[in-house]
Every structure is written in structure tokens, then in C-alpha cells.
Amino acid sequence: MAVERYNHRVEEPKWQSFWTETKAFEAKEDVTRPKYYVLEMFPYPSGRIHMGHVRNYTMGDVIARFRKAAGYNVLHPMGWDAFGMPAENAAMERGVHPKGWTYDNIAAMKKQLKSMGLALDWSREIATCDPEYYQHEQAMFIDFMAKGLVERRVSLVNWDPVDMTVLANEQVIDGRGWRSGAMVEKRELAQWFLKITTYSEELLSALDGLDNWPEKVRLMQKNWIGRSEGLRFSFELEDAQGNLLTDRLSVYTTRHDTIFGASFCALSADHPLVKTLSDTNTGLNDFRKSVAALGTSEENIEKAEKQGHALGLYARHPFRAGVKLPLYAANFVLMGYGEGTIFGCPGHDQRDHDFATKYGLPIIPVVAPRGESVDVSKQPYLEKDGENAELINSEFLDGMSVSAAKAEMAKRFEASGTGERRVNFRLRDWGVSRQRYWGCPIPVIHCTSCGIVPVPKADLPVVLPEDVTFDKPGNPLLHHPTWRHVDCPTCNAKAERETDTFDTFIDSSWYFARFCSPHAKVPVDPEAAKYWMGVDQYIGGVEHAILHLLYSRFYARAMTATGHLDIKEPFKSLFTQGMVIHETYKSVSGEWVLPADAKQEDGKWVHVTTGEALTVGGIEKMSKSKRNVIDPENIIEAYGADTARWFMLSDTPPERDIEWTSSGAEGAYRFIQRIWRLVNEAAEMQGGAADLTLRKLTHRSIEAVTGDLENLRFNRAIARIYELANGLQAAIAQKSIDVREAAETLVLLSAPMMPHLAETSWAVLGHKAAVVDTAWPKTDPALLFEDMVTIGVQVNGKRRDEVSVTKGITQAEIEPIVMAREAVLRSLDGKRVKKFILVPDRIVNIVC
């Protein structure tokens, strides 16, 4: 009798309601049980989920369900990264209020996430735009201030002219704003900074302990922090007439060994000395402007020639009396690094070489391969360390290795008090002021007599006013008629609120900690955090490798320093999943065409309805502009959440990009129907004989799937489940085998991936308890043991035969068996055996 098809439209909502009603995934602290905290990067409430969300949250969900079944007390929460520019853009474009827009989006996306059947603890839901949440952010900021982790200073900032706000260095990509894509300008503004550089050294060294982070992410953070060990020292300066000036020129270098090869000094166009000189030097002033106009984008840097402008001043060589190094303002020296100055050693640095060649400056070799000569006239010699190079033309350094010369030079500068060893970092402090409305208000007040006054904690939260307008550019908070006018908490005089809001990356830098105690009156309840933190498995996109993941590591330290947390590394294990990609097509006129409208005809791609020729545009990340987006809601409606989940996990390893294909989705759907048929057939079968082959397959499957899920190898786990299903199907066909264990195991092993089908199937198999309350299956070691093993037989490394032998067979035992094999004798062809190699239970290789 044919079984009715599995109807996801009935079954999926049914089980989703069941899980909600039974509070199946609500987490409670229980110190008697091991905890497991699994977290996916929470979404920005854009309004609809996309396939990237489906993939991300499916992976986390499989881990959560698997760990729960395996006996862990699982915390798997969800929330909303709800502040940010798109809400304001919607307000400006459509006249809706950011708050209403955001909460509508949250409601819509929550409904969609629920339709995925995620094992989430919704009782812990948080939204960062909720004063319940951001009041704690404000309180912690005040604590950070007291701890010296906050600074307000006027600085050159990255100004995004489209979003009309400041961006952090991390948010400027190729000279453009990470969100708007507009060329970033430099502006001087008073800004709030979080002193992330306090932890430069620690954020770097602690990366070594993050064993379960991708090497790639650790390297990216390492390069971003950018530690270098060098020497800072200063030159005496003189004017064109040789008069000693009172100012000295401070430089930072990592190549102090090459000081005798110095032939010029270069200063950033933004260096204070250059600025001062340019006030009375129009040529220099023009040069400064041309450098500023060039920008720092990738193309510009590649094209830009080294350019300098002589300052008419000279630095006195510290070890060679009478040697004078001309000073230049140069376009390749950055003000933001070191001292904003360098001494140029053209013989051993590519940029310095370019510059010296252009301006006819001396190129003096001071390092050479040991015992050899070197020609640096055409290109610099770049040996930086090792013992195979020696110093030359360098007086007291001659003959030393590079490292020995550095040490000697550092010693001499330190002895004379004109320099010191210095560790330098590329990492800058985190500018967090944003001139936006839809963000967390910065809880300070500006008073003309008291200066900066933090808002007293009793007055928190500083709530965003809702009656704002978006009719003019800039910050609506600044335009609000009354909000910013307050009395100074200290002297009661008229004062003004800070109208900047926080960078939204602050919101996401501690939400994982808030999930431990989302309703606590303090930012984080210490007992709850002690139990749940850190996150055992964090999953998200690699695009957050630096921004979010570095800020969060800083925040954990800052919160620990202020007593809000007691853990320095928030994410024990990190996994960065690949993107969801899909084919693209373009019409002759250059418009993107929906993949559904493209078809192949005589090997050429044409439009389904118009017949117009199409070009294949490659398989790319799903994006609206390329019209290659597949809406998860449609897929879930048509095929069900289990199909979407199964597809996302099948075939492609989770760290790689996965291509969405309709055939793949249909394949997943067919497999669901197939399991359904197998389960129903198995449920109807009575008795039958135990079959050792099936039982061994069953237990090997448990073993393999368990290991694969522990290691996030979802695609392999799925391949194992297919094998078990194939074995079960073959056994059912025989009609005389007891298939119950195999069928039940199939259901339980696939349950983390296809939870709805698993629940229905489990009930069909006669179980009263739900799968979510059922333990992960256990292996029987006796069934994992194989007494026979098939071993390949090679002759001179080529496979010629295979033999089935008892496991653990010795060479003495197997040799006569193998040497009697016809295929082996034929391959040997009468030649004498030189060597007989047995790798136990693996392979035999006969060398002749």
C-alpha cells in the first residue's frame, strides 16, 4: 500500500508550535550539567531573511540540536542588531519612523526564522535599539570613562560625505565608506574614542591561544594590529646656512642598522613641521594640497609616483660629522604611523630607492651578502635578517649581521639619550562617535563651566527622542528643538547633551554576554555569565574577521577591567561559513536576467519568453542588483524548511561558497520523501531476523555522523546518512530482516538537520516522547569491530589484487596467502621478491 506523501505544510507548523508550547529550547542555568553555548552572528533587521541567514542559522541549529541530544545544557539565543543607517534611510526616503520600520522588520523576520524550525530560546530575545539593552551600554561607557578607556580628542577623522558621519579606520575600504561606498574625506572633529590600543599587545598575543579560530582570521587580526619592533630617535636639524635649529626631528625605524646608508629624511605632508613651513611657502602648500587630493585608494597608490618637496632644511647624521641629509615632504609617508617621518635608506628599501633615483640622491650600500659585494644602483638589496648578510661602509658596524647591528645601534642611541627601542602598532583607537539619529545616545553632557560631565547613572537611560524629523541632512538629534538642552548634573547651569550616537559596532560587541542574562538589572549577571560564557561555537561570515570580532575581543577585556565580565576571549571556537551563490545571466542590452528566465537552446543561452540571446555572467553572491536572489520564504513554502536546511548542509563543505541549484533543492526534497517512505515501511514490518551487516552499518553510521557533527563536517555527515538510508532500503526489500534499529537510527541521526520530519517519523515508529527529548544514539563497540578486513595488494606500488583476511593478521600469516594469488603471480612474472611490506589491516606492497 502506497504511503501518502509527507506534507511539510502540515507537519512543520505543527512541530514548531509543539516546541514553542513545551518550551523545548528555553535554557536554564544548571551547574550539574555541562553547558554548550552556540551562537550565530545576530542579524540586522532588514525586513526579510536571505539564503545567507538560512545557511548560517541552519548550521548553528544543527549544532544546538545535536549537542542537546548529546546531553548538553544548550544555550542558543537570537536577537537583533537593530540600530543603523538603513532605518534612517527608510525614514528619509519613505517618511516612516526608524523605530516603527525596525520593529516591523523584526516581526517579519522573526516569523520567517520561526518557519525554519530553529531550536532557539526566544525568551532571551534582545534588540539593541531597546532602551532595556542600550541603557547598559551607556552605563558601561561611563565605567569605561572612569577606567581611562575613553578619550575625547580632536582628530583627523574619516568623513563619509554621503552618510554624513564619521567612520572608523576599519570601516574604510579602499578609501571608501564601507556602507555608502562614497570616497572618504579627512576632517578634523572632536570625537569619542575607545582606547582599544591599550590592549594592542594582549589582543595580539592572545590570538595564539585561539586554537579553534580559523588561521585566516587570526592572521588578518594579527596584520591589522601590526606590531613592529624598532627604534625611535631624533636628528639635529640645521637650516640651509648650517645654523643649528632648536627643534629636532624624531623618526621611527625598524632598520636602524642601515643608518650609515641614510641619504635623506622624508616627512608626511601632514607632519606639523611641514604644516608650519607651508604657511610661508606657497609651493609647499600646493604640494600638500596635491597629496591630500590624491587620496589613499588602491588604484591611486599603485599609480602614484613617489613625490617629494624639498624643505630647505637638513638633518645632521648622528654618527658622521658633516654629513647632512636633506629634508623632504613626501607623499608616501603616512602621518598615522610611527612619527610620521622616516630616514631614507635607498640601498635597502624599495620606496626609498624609487625616491632617491627620482631626486638624484646618493644610494649607499651598507648591507651585502657576507663576503660579497653588492650593486644597489638599479635595485635595493633587501636582506632583512639571517646570518648570511653583513654590514659594510658602516664604521663600527662593519662585519656585523643585521640583527647584531640593530642591537648595537639601539644600545648607542639609548646610551646617548637620543633614542629608545620602541614597539609600534598599526592599530588605532576606535572612534565611536557617529552623527546619526538611530543609534545609542552617548551619555555625556557638555557644560561650559564643568566641561565633559557623564550622565549620572541614576538618570540612565538617555532615551532617544521619537519626535524627530529627517527633512534636512545631518543629525536629527542636533535639529531637535529641546532634547539636547539640559541642566548640568554637576553645577545645574544650562548645558547640552552630546548629540552623537555610538557606532553600532558597540551594540554587537557585547550582545553575546547579554544573552546570558537578558533581563538582568545590570549589564551582565555575574553568575549567569560564569556559567554560560564563553561562546562554545560562534558562526558567522568572514567579513567580520576584523571589525566585529576584534571589537568584541576588546569589549570582553574592557568589561572585565570594569567588573562587568570575567572572561577575556568571548568566542572559544569560531567558524566562518561561506556565502550562498547563484548563477547570473545578462541580456544583450546589459540587463541582468532572472536565472528562471534563462534556458539553453542548441548549446546557447536564450531568454525563455523573448528568445533573446543571453550571456552567462558567472556564479556570484546572491544580490538584488544581479537578480540572482532566491527568496527562502518561497523555498520553505514550496519544499519545506527541512528541504532548505538539508540542501544548505549537503555536498559543499560549510566554509566554502555553496551554489544554489534548483536540482539540488529538488534532490533534497526527494530524499525527505524517501526517508518518509522508508520509515513507514519499516514501521509496518514485524519481526524479522537481526542482520549483522545492517547492524554494523547502523553503528558505523552513528560513529561517523557523531564525529562529523562534532567537527562541523555537515556534508560528510549527510553522505553517511545517505549510506545508512541506502542500506536500510536494501534490507527492507529483503522483507525478512529486522530493520527497526536502522530505521530509528536514521531518524535520530538526521533529526538535527531535518527536525520536523524526524519528529513525525519518530511518532510513526511508535514513540510517545518527542525527538527533542530523546538522547543521541549510542554505538555498540562490539558492532564497530570488524574481524575481517579487505586489504589491497600492490606489486611495485601498483594495485593488482585484494584479499579478505582476519583483522590484525601478521606478515608471516598473510605472505603465503598473498603469494598464492593468481593475479599476484601473474604480476610478479617470475621475478624474485625483494621486499614484502605489510601495513597492518591496510595494504600489502610487494617489491620485485
Added chain:
RNA sequence: GUGGGCGUGGCGGAAUGGUAGACGCAACGGACUUAAAAUCCGUUGGGGGAAACCCCGUGAGGGUUCGAGUCCCUCCGCCCGCACCA
């Protein structure tokens, strides 16, 4: 430029230095059906052969090893990060 990753059938991809291509998709052949869909059975890296079986094969070339997709060297190609960092 620099740091990292990757290169395996028509496709996605398996493979602790030990029988390359598990598993899936697609394709093809067959069964069932009036027919189609669904389902089931089978074939599917290339070449040779009636078959047994043989030869070739993991980007290219070399090396280490009894044995290399895996380790080492050189080269080619693709992808990602950073980018004038002194």
C-alpha cells in the same frame, strides 16, 4: 607588491602518506504505467579488449618514499585578505 588559501570525473565534492573518485547532482539504459510524473533496478574518469584483464589518470615539471591527491622544490592558474606601515 605582500600574506594566506586552493587546483581531483560533466558538476558539488570524498580520501589519518596506504585499494583515488565515498555520497549527492546530472546523464544514459531498463522495469512499472495507456502515457507522463513519481518510484525501483542498473551504467557512468579516459583509452584498449569478446572477456579475464591491461594502460593512462588528482594544474605542469622534478624530488623524497616500498608507496604521493596528500610531504618537499620550481613553475602555471584561480580565489581571498592587507596594502606606500618606515
